[in-house]
Amino acid sequence: MHALVYVLIALNVICLVAFQWGRMAYFRRSENDGVRGGLGPLGTVFAVIQLPLVWIGSQQSRLALQILAALLYTLALAIFFWAVRSHQNNRPGIAFSSQTPAVVITDGAYQLARHPFYLAYMLFWVGAAIVAPFCLGVAFFAIMATLYARAALQEERDIMASPLAPVYAEYKSRVGMFFRWPRFD
DSSP states (O other): OOOOOOOHHHHHHHHHHHHHHIIIIIBBBOTTOOSSSSSSSHHHEEEEEEEHHHHHHHSSHHHHHHHHHHHHHHHHHHHHHHHHHTTTTOOOOOOOOOOOOSSSSSSSGGGTOOOOHHHHHHHHHHHHHHOOTTTTHEEEHHHHHHHHHHHHHHHHHHHTTTHHHHHHHHHHHSSSSSSOOOOOO
């Protein structure tokens, strides 16, 4: 077995721990958030299931796929913590909490994507899908990406119904939901 398999599993677990820290300690939650965080319960179930799948699949995957998954996990971590740093003292609300932000963050990771946290999570799930067998990784990615997109759209509707709408509309015109596409003006 290659050492890269162990690195891949370690990166997977580090991502899961970081994302759990965000869900439990970083993101703002409303008082009536009984499940402690939006996407968390489903994401936790999928995370528990995908870990052995990644372990089994990574042992059978080609080296190039293992390297790609490790790079995606590393990129997910980098974007996640870049987004945390971009917020400074203005912690965001947790997914599906309907907490309109006090300000529109447009610096740091928010220059790359309007929803860099969801981008980080999707990169994680793509990494898992690349090495997980039985197409379950792809199914998990599709389900989670759909939920992240739904949460992002709801957050944007809430912002566009707030006094921040003009600022956010201008920001939306420059930066994509999950990726900033190059402009060739």
